Amino acid sequence: xKKILYFIFLIPLFIFTxxxxxxxxxxxxxxxxxxxxxxxDYNTFNIEGVKELxxxxxxxxxxxxxxxxxxxxxxxxxLIYKELNQQLFYGTIWWDGLGELIYPVSFExxxxxxxxxxxxAIFPIYGFNCPFQNSxxxxxxFNIWLNVQHLEIVRQYLHTNPNQKVQIFAYTPSVGGGDPSxxxxxxxxxx
Amino acid sequence: xxxxxxxxxxxxxxxxxxxxxxxxxxDYQTFNFExxxxxxxxxxxxxxxxxxxxxxxTDTETITITYRELNEILFDGTLxxxxxxxxxxxxxxxxxxxxxTISTNDVIYPSRGFTTLKAYLYDWNxxxxxxxxxxxxxxxxxxxxxxxxxxxxxxxxxxPRSGYTDSNADYYIFIQN
Numbered sequence: 001x002k003k004i005l006y007f008i009f010l011i012p013l014f015i016f017t018x019x020x021x022x023x024x025x026x027x028x029x030x031x032x033x034x035x036x037x038x039x040x041d042y043n044t045f046n047i048e049g050v051k052e053l054x055x056x057x058x059x060x061x062x063x064x065x066x067x068x069x070x071x072x073x074x075x076x077x078x079l080i081y082k083e084l085n086q087q088l089f090y091g092t093i094w095w096d097g098l099g100e101l102i103y104p105v106s107f108e109x110x111x112x113x114x115x116x117x118x119x120x121a122i123f124p125i126y127g128f129n130c131p132f133q134n135s136x137x138x139x140x141x142f143n144i145w146l147n148v149q150h151l152e153i154v155r156q157y158l159h160t161n162p163n164q165k166v167q168i169f170a171y172t173p174s175v176g177g178g179d180p181s182x183x184x185x186x187x188x189x190x191x
Numbered sequence: 192x193x194x195x196x197x198x199x200x201x202x203x204x205x206x207x208x209x210x211x212x213x214x215x216x217x218d219y220q221t222f223n224f225e226x227x228x229x230x231x232x233x234x235x236x237x238x239x240x241x242x243x244x245x246x247x248x249t250d251t252e253t254i255t256i257t258y259r260e261l262n263e264i265l266f267d268g269t270l271x272x273x274x275x276x277x278x279x280x281x282x283x284x285x286x287x288x289x290x291x292t293i294s295t296n297d298v299i300y301p302s303r304g305f306t307t308l309k310a311y312l313y314d315w316n317x318x319x320x321x322x323x324x325x326x327x328x329x330x331x332x333x334x335x336x337x338x339x340x341x342x343x344x345x346x347x348x349x350x351p352r353s354g355y356t357d358s359n360a361d362y363y364i365f366i367q368n
Contacts, residue, residue, distance in 0.1 A: 044306050045343070119340035121300035143319040146304030147343070180314060 033058045034191045035081070035088060036157050038148050039107055042137070042170065042183035045147040049107025052153075059083035062190040064131040064167060071095045071175055077132055079169075089186065091171050098182060099173030115150040122149055124158060129165040137170035137183060144168055144185050157189040164190055210235045211368040212258065213335050214265060215326050216284055219348060219360035222321045226284035229331070236260035239367045241345055245310035251276065252353055256308060256363075266363060270353035277351060291330040299327055301336060301344045308347035308365075315348040315356055322346065322362050335366040342367055 032054055039049035063082040069075040071093040079089040092099035128141040145166065148154050158164075167188035174182050215227035240259040246252055256266040269276035305319045326332050336342075345365040352359050 043309055045304055046306070115341075119302040119336075121302045138316040140317065140319055143305050143317075146300060146302070146319075150302050180309075 036153060036189045038187040040144055040147060040185040040187060042180050042185060045143060047110040047148060050110055050113050051104045051107045055084055055086060057084060066132045079131055091173060093173055093175060095176040114152050116152055116155060121146060124166045126163060126165045128168050130169050131167050132169040134170045134172055136172045136175050136178060139170055141168055144187060148187055157191050160191045213331055213366045215364045217322050217325050217362040219356055219362055220358050222325045224287050224325045226286050228281050228284050230265060232261055234261060241308055241365060243308045243310040245313040247312055256347060268349055270351055272353045275351050275359060292328045293330055293333060303341055303343045305346050306343045308345055317346050326364060335368045338368045
């Protein structure tokens with residue numbers, strides 16, 4: 001009987017020693033410098049891929065610089081993490097053709113990532129930035145963000161680094177006679 | 192006592208168990224809410240997909256939106272180059288005054304965002320924020336989102352003057368309960 005009583009008294013301890021709501025960062029390793037990249041379909045706004053880029057070195061700031069070659073016929077867009085001189089994104093663009101996403105090489109399936117169980121919507125307090133303006137594509141930060149903000153990993157990155165501007169741009173591998181169904185948005189967060 | 196409470200069934204509960212789709216119309220340029228219609232279906236479906244069929248290269252083009260799982264047409268309209276097409280289905284919409292609004296000044300957002308109903312060669316851009324701000328305060332919208340909070344809200348733009356998102360164009364928003 002005593003054992004049962006002890007167990008009843010200990011239950012709250014088991015519950016409360018876990019993750020608390022304020023932290024909301026149980027699964028994230030804050031000591032590692034990481035960049036989260038989400039691939040979102042241009043037409044449907046469905047998340048198509050998730051990629052975490054991990055860097056061994058920490059930096060005080062996070063600056064994205066672009067290299068852009070206008071497609072006539074061939075072009076490309078490359079985004080670089082300036083402080084580390086590391087590539088974040090590299091995709092080719094063809095006029096009247098179809099370019100290719102070279103880097104990141106692969107993305108995880110969004111099915112691997114869970115969504116929060118609540119139906120609230122959160123927003124980055126400093127809003128959004130577009131590291132690469134694309135005259136071919138239409139950019140609606142509001143809806144792109146709504147479609148990704150429910151992922152737990154997105155909430156964790158924003159919780160860890162709440163003062164960041166979320167980076168969003170459109171990658172259009174086909175232009176000229178381009179087909180928007182081949183296009184994607186990319187959302188970038190830093191932990 | 193619990194049996195007595197639980198065995199009751201209010202009108203609201205009955206309403207929530209029905210399969211309903213709310214279609215609302217918002218002006219493309221002014222974002223004024225211009226009316227809507229509530230569809231009710233006897234049959235429930237596990238998913239809710241809308242197919243867009245665009246028939247083009249004809250004098251009078253047509254665009255049809257069908258509830259795939261039930262094969263029910265929710266919207267059907269014509270599009271005319273250098274002219275003005277018209278909505279055929281539904282035949283009419285309730286006026287904005289038909290829809291009650293909430294008395295509070297809070298704003299809610301759909302936690303899974305919006306998706307677009309487009310078709311090959313039928314492309315347009317949407318200002319989702321302003322579309323949402325013009326309808327989020329409707330009681331029906333709150334009810335539908337409350338009963339089905341994890342849906343991606345479907346948005347379509349009807350351009351009766353084919354190819355032009357001009358003053359005749361309208362957003363149509365579809366929400367399932």
